[in-house]
Amino acid sequence: MVVLGLSLGLPALAFVMESGNYKVQSDSVNIGGLRSQSTSYRQESTVGEVATGISDSTTYRLKAGYQQMQEVFLSMTAVADITLEPSIGGITGGTGNGGTQFVVTTDSSAGFTVTIKTNSDTGMPIPSVLPPPLI
Structure with missing residues (x-):
């Protein structure tokens, strides 16, 4: 048949x-x-x-075949460096605020997840405003 x-x-x-x-x-x-x-x-x-x-x-x-899965393209590009305002003094320390944007491009049907983390535990939250992934 x-x-x-x-x-x-x-x-x-x-x-x-x-x-x-x-x-x-x-x-x-x-x-x-x-x-x-x-x-x-x-x-x-x-x-x-x-x-x-x-x-x-x-x-x-x-x-x-089972092992021949699709290749997925994933790219992340920073639009600009982060500049802290006000500047943090080298001896006295302090708190500064900053922000940046980045562009994520993928063809994955599963989308993507971005996690933002500091390099030290200050106990201060990092707000992230991310759009939902485009599928």
């Missing part, structure tokens, strides 16, 4: 499974596998999947 469908040139249908709570971007059907690790490596293998590997031409690139 599959051979007949392929020889007739019927359209192929592929769907991404999703709901309001989840999105399965890639799936795989296998019969087994194993995760192995030590202090110097971690590896995961699968058994039973056929036609895996990379196939390409001038018009497409196919990465077939």
